[in-house]
Amino acid sequence: MMSSPPNHDNKTNDTGSVSDLLARTKAIVDTIVDGVITISDCGLIETVNPAAENIFGYRLDELTGKNVSMLMPNPYRAEHDQYLDNYLSTGEKKIIGIGREVTGLRKNGSTFPLELAISEMEVNGQRMFTGIVRDISERKETEEQLRSAIRRVHEQQIKDEFIATVSHELRTPLTSIKASLELIIGGAIKPNSSQGDMLINIAHKNSDRLLLLINDILDISKIESEKMQFNKQVIRVKPFLETAIFDNQAYAEKHHVKFALIFCPDPIYIDVDPDRLMQVMSNLMSNAAKFSNQDSIIEITAKLMDDKIRIAVCDKGRGIPLDFQSRVFEKFTQADTSDKRAMSGTGLGLHISKAIVEQHQGTLSFKSEPDKGSEFYIDLQRANPTKSSP
Amino acid sequence: MNTSVEFTKIMYVEDEPDIRLVAEIALKQVAGFDLKICSDGYEGLDEIGNFKPQLVLLDVMMPGMDGPQLLKRIKEMPEFADIPIVFMTAKAQADEVEKLKKMGAENVITKPFNPMTLGNEIRTIWQNYHESKQ
Structure with missing residues (x-):
């Protein structure tokens, strides 16, 4: 009282x-x-x-x-x-x-x-x-419930937008495939004609694009649910980069450019999943090839930075528009362009690459100047060699 | 304009080259339309005055000027304010379709479309549009 x-x-x-x-x-x-x-x-x-x-x-x-x-x-x-x-x-x-x-x-x-x-x-x-x-426990609890409900609605919106975008991205190549085949099956175009060949080619090309897209969407799903498996091993950087150049030669030939390993200290080791890191290299190298001028050289370099190593892919192509640079790593983004070379991508590659590098406790960044070129670089922790290191 | 006028001229604006090709075959060869194809909104805006279409078929998502922006610009042109504009979109959700209709689209055709029946589908839309105006 x-x-x-x-x-x-x-x-x-x-x-x-x-x-x-x-x-x-x-x-x-x-x-x-x-x-x-x-x-x-x-x-x-x-x-x-x-x-x-x-x-x-x-x-x-x-x-x-x-x-x-x-x-x-x-x-x-x-x-x-x-x-x-x-x-x-x-x-x-x-x-x-x-x-x-x-x-x-x-x-x-x-x-x-x-x-x-x-x-x-x-x-x-x-x-x-x-x-x-x-x-004010009850008030705080109500506020927290409200915040949590808003968060859930926001997450649901992001999910819905993602599903709508995925649906759009899947339907686009599917439209070309289905319409091409229906024109042939419906008898409008004869299969053994120049138009028939063109339509079969469209269907084939878009099937590849659809497959690429499905693989990328599966990768994103694995990354977001933290189910992507990484089989790490200690590897030597120089032979890894040489393999990357060899494996991605087809991109270079297709776009009439060359990949060249300019500099790489050796022996230097990193502890990575070589398949996943190769996926990142292929993404960076194919992007560089797509947006480079014909007959240009795309430089691959590796340099030491204290206890880290920086692997860079540098092109002298068109660069990334300034207003697009902040969205480069977002899902389903590609710079607005009428250039059909950009169409061959899914808009997911860099998002996946960044996530893969971050799963290796590394960073993926870039510098780019419109009309001068872009440099994408991966910073990874160096590792000590093991007896089984290749 | 009314339904007794022969419907022959369509302008189609689409940025995907492969979809442009199959739609061109579907609308020209299969359906017999006089077709003008443009690869982006700016080209569509440049060409509409020369070609004078009776109906405009638009993709929604395009770099630069997208479909809804082009629709708005066309509706502002007194000469073309009354022609039906139809969207072709791979974004097939009901709310998206509703949104496009509210913008002034006469109808929305979802991708994938059937190239063998696309022409008839568009003819029906054109006919319904003019019947509703009478």
Whole structure:
């Protein structure tokens, strides 16, 4: 129960006695839903109303005369006395007169969010503080539920957009395949004619594109569900890059460019899944080939950077438009271009490559200048050779 | 214009080269339309005045000026504000179709389309459009 406030007003009015006034005041304080705690300028609890007892789980006699810091968990508890001393000596207010959210500590040791407003008063020449406390656990829980619902809606929107985009991307090559074959099957075009050959070629080319797209979508699904398997082993960088150039020669021939290993310290080792890293190299090299000028050389280099190695694929092609650079690694993105060379990609390769490199605790970045070219580089941790390292 | 006028001229704007080729065969050779094909929205805007189509067939997602942007520009041209505009899209969700119709599209054909029946489908759309105007 709230202890009676001291009488410091000798006046009474005509309609009520001092004791009546005190009884009314006490009734108000005892019945309000917020906790009311008064403390001395030493931080000792003087009065507590029933709501405060309820909020903290203590009885009045367990609180009066105790330091109010008992109602705060650490580190606030330790800071409280220092804060009070600081206020009394400097007048600097951190909470007084300002409502704020703090954490309270119940008798049973549990903590909870608390809204606290402190005001200062003087009673019979003695400075005191009144704290109004409100348990906001339910409000916080509701806010968290709301935030979580918004997050779920947002995640669902992202999923829906992804499905809509995947559906669009799958239907595009499928439209060419299906329409080409229907024109032949429907008898509009004879199979053994130049138009028939062209349509079969369209169907074939778009089947490859569809397959590429399905593989990329499966890779994204594995990455996002963290189910992509990585069979890491320690490998030597130089032969790996030589193999990358050999394996991707078809891209170079198709686009009339050359891949050249310009520089690579040897022997240097990395601990990677060679198949997955080769997938990244193929993506970077095919992009470079697609967007390079004919007869140009695409430079592959590796250089040491402290305990890391940087593998770079550098072309002198058209570069990436400035307004597109921030979206390069997003899913299903390709710079707006009417160049049909861009059409052969799925818009997923760089997103997958970045994810693969990051799964190796590495980074994939780029520098690009429109009309001058692009350099994509992978930074990976160097590894120590093992007996079985190739 | 009414349904007694012969419907012959279609302008088709599509950025995918392979889809352009199969649609060209479907609309020219199979359905017998006088067809103007454009590879992007800007070309479509340049050509519409010369070709004077009776119906415009538009892809939705195109680099540069996309289908909805081109639709808006065509609707602003007094000469072509009243011709039916039909979208062909691989985004087949009902809400997407509804959105395109609200923009002013007469109808939406989803990809993959059937090249053997595409011409008839478009003729029906054209006929319904003019019947509804009468």
